[in-house]
Amino acid sequence: MSHTVLGYQLMGLDLQFQFQQGFGFWATIFSFLVGVSLIFYIYLRFPQNTLVRLYLLLGLTGILWQLNDLLTHLSANVQTASFFDRLTSMGWNFIGPVCLHFVWYYTRFFHRHRAPHVLLLLYLPSFFLLSLYQMDLYPHVFTYIPSWGWVKDISKPWVSVIQLSWISLLVWVATWNMIRYTIAVRHHPVQFKQALLITLAVSMPAIAGVIVQFLIPLLWHTPSYPVTSSFMTVSVCCTFIALKKYQLFQPRDLIEEELVMSEVPVLVCCVMPNGFAAYLNNYGQYVLGISGASSASRPFHQLFKAADARHLQHLLEAHDQALAGKESNLPDIALHTPSGIRQMHFAVRPLINNGRIIATLWVGKDITDLRQMQVELMRKEYLLSEAQQLAHLGNWEWNVADNRMVWSDEMYRIYGCRSDEKITLARFMELIDEADRVRVKRLFKKALSSRKGFSFYHQTMVNGKDKVIFVKGYIGQTQDGTINRVYGIAQDVTERIEKEKLLEKQNRELEKVNQELDRFIYSISHDLRSPIASMMGIVQLCEEETDPQVNKHHFSMLRESLKRLDHFITDVMHYSNNARMPVNKSPIIWSSLVEEVINSIPAVYHRDVDIHFEYVEQTDEFYSDAYRIKTILQKLLFNAVLHKHPERNKNEVFLLVQANDQQCTLVIEDKGMGIDHTVQSRIFEMFYRANSKVPGSGLGLYIVKEMLNKLEGEITVHSEPGVGTRFALTIPNQKNLVIT
Template sequence: MLEHAEISVWQDIFTSIIEDADSNILLLDEDFNIINLNSGFYWIFIETYGIELKKGTSIIESMQRVNVELTQEWKSRCMVALSGTAIKVEDVFEIDGRNYYWEIHFKSSTRPDGSQIISVFSRDITVRKAYQKKIIENEANLRSILNTIEDSIWLVNTDFELIDFNKEFFKKYKQAYGVRLLRGASILELIPEELPEVREMWRSRYESGLKGRPGKYYDTYQIEKDTRTFEIKTYPIVENGTVTGLTMYSRDITNQTRTEDLLKRQNEELIKINSELDRFVYSASHDLRAPLMSVKGLLNMIKLDPEKKNADQYLALIEKSVNKLDHFISDIIHYSRNARMDVMQKEIDFNELLQESIDTLKYMEGADKVQSIRNITVTAPFCSDYSRLLMVFNNIISNAVLYRDTRKDDSYLKIDIQVDAAKATLRFSDNGIGIPEEYVDKIFKMFFRANADSKGSGLGLYIVKGVLEKLEGTVNVQSKVGQGTTFVIEVPNLCA
């Protein structure tokens, strides 16, 4: 048994402990009478309720005089504690117009004599609540920012579990895989099982990042029937020198890539055009000057012929040179027109088109020597660029006239046209002199001539090729020397 003096000493020690405690402490007996309290609890009740708590008085009766509702709450809490269930609550108190937040713990314990004690611990958590509110606000602001970013952002931990993600990533992932993302789920297991290669690719990327190595990747995915290209960057999350996760950013660079591809194609086209322009200027100046020099020489011959006996012959030669010059200039105009004009779509009447081409060329030398055999079958309306198709017809038909076999009395050009809803197939077959095999794959080049005696400008078939490229069509040629040449042209139907 403790002596009275010893009891007094232990009570002093206990009182000192609870006075020095950070928490506000209150001890109640099972009848809610105050056994002990520290100054913190005393002053809280003074400042909040104007209640002066004293040892031996009932806290319930003291509270009853100022706040009946709060009294019932405290009595209920104490009863729960006496039943053996510890509880923790948060109360808000207003002092001088400012809210203070308190965390209060109620717990009971049993004395040696079997009676119970209720211990009440409270502490001011106003600052903590303010920080929590700030954190929540910052988190809300951060999430708002993340969700307004057009890039996809997601975070994973070392177990590949999704820590967080923004709305853009959620949307894109669902579009790509048909899967709804869940925080805490394994990002690898969310990749469909039928895509094991994709899963292993991403596993490798995540593992590399978790080793502390940032990554940069380029992927192509099918999003709503459109092929999209993404630039993906991975950044390790490092805490106290240890990698604890990864942050991923995915940016849709489809438009940028398409623009770069377009610029690349345009640059390649520009290089090609510059090269062709150099050759064009050189060859065109030579071919334009040649008939002019011929005319100039013939005029001098006429001047030197005092009796003008050969004037008619000279004039005929001048006319021939002028016609050649005119033909060459016409080809240059057609070349320029095809290069700079947009495709002008209209419904095509092939009977009308063919007749216009034949009528245009009927005064060409030798045109009357070549019989045209026509067969046109149309099963659907056909749309394309009339003027460009006329260029094709004029060049192919004029070649059949220029390169007819003069040894034959039955020169002909068979023109077969088959039109359906998808395309027009044009077949031009002649029985002319033909093209040597070694030149067949070169005839569509600018200013190509098989030999010095070639009668054309060297631009005709080059123009045909260029026109068909504009119309997204194709041309193929088959030829044998002495037997003739066949051109097969396909042009897509633009009516659809």
Template sequence: MTIFQGDINRNTVILRLFLLSGTSLAFAFFIFTNSYEDSFYSYLIFTALIIALVVINLLSLRVFTQSRKDVINKVNADNMVTLLDNISDICCICDKDFRFIYWNKAAEEISGYKFEEIAGKRFDDLFKSASTPERDKLIGQMIMEKRKSLTFSYEAFMKGILNQFEITVFPSGDNYIYLVRNITDKLLIEQQNNRTNKILEATSDLVAMVNVQGQNVYMNNAGVRLLDEKNDDSNVRRSLVEMHPPDVYKYLITEAIPYALKHGTWQGETRFITSEGKTIPVSQVIIAHLDSQGHLEYISTIARDISKEKQAEEELKKINFELDHFVYRASHDLRAPLTSIRGLVEISLEERDTQKLKQYMSFVGDSAKKLDNYIINLLSISRNDRLEMEQRPIDFSILIQETIEELRFLKNADRINISWDISCEGQFCSDLIRLKIIFKNIISNAIKYQRVNITNSFLSINISGDPQLIRAVFTDNGIGIQEDSKERIFDMFYRGTELSDGSGLGLYIVKSVIEKLKGRIQLHSKISEGTTTIIEIPGYSMKKDTDQEL
């Protein structure tokens, strides 16, 4: 509107100039026509009038134009002051000596100084800083490079408190316009955010944030690793639906999140789904973040993988079940021979026949032996769970000979041929006590469950390997194991044949001990053909143990 009005004023002046010029010409023409007798003077007068009128009109136009510029400058200055007074940051104008000549309202509110208090003072008097030479150097470069503005950081004391400022300088003639923004709080918030981010990235728990649309907008490194995510936008931003199984998602939407909205937080056990489709049980906390109007802004969640705890819980349930079963079976199996012994003793007290007494005592001895074997097996189980590993070099030949010697009084031990072949390269080291338990149970089974209707019963033992791993193969031609018993043959108290008078703990103990040694066992058997038992046990480096002790 101002520009348009200015054009009208300029046109008016031009029109006035033409009118005045025309009037002047008409007047000159009148004089000329009435003074034709002295034409030379008439021409002089005519020319002088024309020149005078043009000069007068030009001077009028200049005066008018300068007046218009003054009005525009005043209007612009008033508008500039109004604009600067409405800026929320400190805005000041300094002269070439960096002395204040203007101080906006925000500056008065932030600094606490009225303009009258700082007028004429230097910028450094208010913003005391050791970086003044650096500032002057930057401003000098700006002037030399004829740049329109310069922005730099400035650390200074204001009211005795060290503050961080971001300053933008605009050259304006011989003056400088300073736009000063106090970024102390902003930097503190950034530092706090950086510390928080470092904590979030260092924690081993999943931390994630989900927006109101259910999209995952943040996940820390622990969460990325837990859910097998690729660290890019396409995978990290999986939705809440994709991160949970359907039943869990339904529960979160209908129960957990509404509870968090009402009470602030919710805590419980849920499950996540990895990008590969694996389900992971977690202990999860959901926090609802609301805005000032009480509307949901976003949801943050913290989740801890409890797979090991769940596995331990299942193992504990299994152990408790086995313990209950063990107590029941152990009490029954311990009580049976004791009851037998007690009954035999009562009969013996009334018996006078010496031969019968000897027979009764033989039965008592068998029951006591059975009880002793049972107790030995129980001690083997306890020893395997309780004792620490005791690694030592193993001589398998001596181990087999000692085991055979201990079992030589078993029934029919003298009618089975036991042979062995050992081809180990280097020194194998392991726990001798546990190896003895394994070898004793396997060899004793071959003796007890041989086929008595044949004359060539045998057990061959083949051991091969190196210091890292040994493989022992036990092959006999005994009665074998029925097909439907193979799956349960390693269960506690399971007896694979009716001919067994044992505790049903032998192969359970063997498998438990082998697992303790980080090994594995396989068993192949056919009825009336025999059984092949294969065990593999990793070795233990004595050098490694010595290095660890050093």
């Protein structure tokens, strides 16, 4: 044996190497290079799932162990050997737990048991022992063997014995698990041979290592030759045979891990680029009536026995498209199965790993029962449409081939057509109101393209009356998916919609009445009791007072309270009359009506207010409800007088009336106190008073608004505080107007 010694200085250590040419050197370096080659081969060529990643991690720990033996073999002194042993000790320290972890995953241990704490207990001792070793808490004993080099003496101290015993125990447990799994899959030829090779790959280095490195040195006190890493070449060979011959790390492993489809009611199949099935889950085997062993020896189009040539062509095209990187869906594929013809829905996509397509993935759902349910549902829908026809509903059908529509008798009645009229789709569209026609055509076109049902409302004119029709339709298809008919129902819902609108209006009115009633009761109790209480107090004062002059003042106060009470009762009466009395049309003589209104205002209120009236007459006949118009003018003029400007000696109110054949415009404008902008939107509310200093019930403007609503009129207000207020009213001429 010849050798050359080289020395290096690194981190204060004198590292020396000797290049030997003995058996140990060549055995170690050969094993190391073979292990590295296998790791790169698996990484580049096979799918990267959890199982493969665990094997790569196991191979990496083995390579580190082999590198440990190689570097200590090349070390020329014990310091160099100890340095490299500490540097690569993670390999031999963790090979035991990683090996058992890989075996458990390979044998589906984690599929049967949910035990996350097991992995913690598996790796924790190795981390603990490695930390003891790296911190030099016990001596590292090395022995030099002339024919081999520096080797670690694992028979001492006792921590090394415990460390190696723990590693050996884990590897033997892994071997025992593999033996049990190999026996369990003995009836599956490919799986059995694959498991047998993995068992040899795990057990051979373990057996050789325990015998040569542990038992012999312990019993006969001989040097411990590091042959375990060299025997890993046997593991590499067994793994390579399993990869090439017995489908180890094939796409089926990736499918089972990522989809977990072995027991769910969905067919899952993995097809290799050559067309042969690499994997078929349990449900797929059950549906197709074949075993898993025989499925791997057949092309996929023989597994999926298409009921006709067209469906077979769809299967082949979907496989080719998936290999080209495209996904596809086959919604209705009929397959021959032991239980008869089954309808399947397939989703086909490429199975990509490491950036390349390694297979095609087929996921199929048996939709036979669903299709039967759909047929039954369509039959019941047809029966339902017949029942609707008996209940005055029309049913229709459009034949796509000849563009002919078949109508029931009720359809002709709904649309007001003659029973002998030939109806086409174009004629049907003509019967739809022009405002709805474009929308209906768009909905119809969308339904044909999406092949989904549709419904819509539209208006039409029948015998001079507007009708609202509800239409609902369905798309009929042949077995090959061609649209052959569109059918559905039509219902005249005019009366229903009118009743719904009336009911909605009545509900709004009822809600409004309820709210007003609440406010009305509250205000009545307050506004009636207030003057009555005031009068009772004045009467009591009169009874106690003997001076006639003082009582005269009391009587004056009593009169004012009675006036307020009378004014409030008058407002309540106007409110009640407006709510219950219909509109009574009569010709309006504006000059006499306005004069009567002005005279009805007590002189005490407008003695310092001038009311100017201007009437522009443009028609001889204006009809409306005289009582309501008179009340409206009384309320507005009285408000203008009451809200006069206190700092002006003379106030003015202007009333302009302009009537024509269509409507009358009334403008009441004053130069009084005005209304604050923040409250102008609320002045027409019941019992709302914008100025509490001016007497009133808060009903005046509310009654004005309600009476205008009865007359179908409108009112607007414009006011500036301190400047004045302007009310503008428009009242339609009811000479030819029907009031509802």
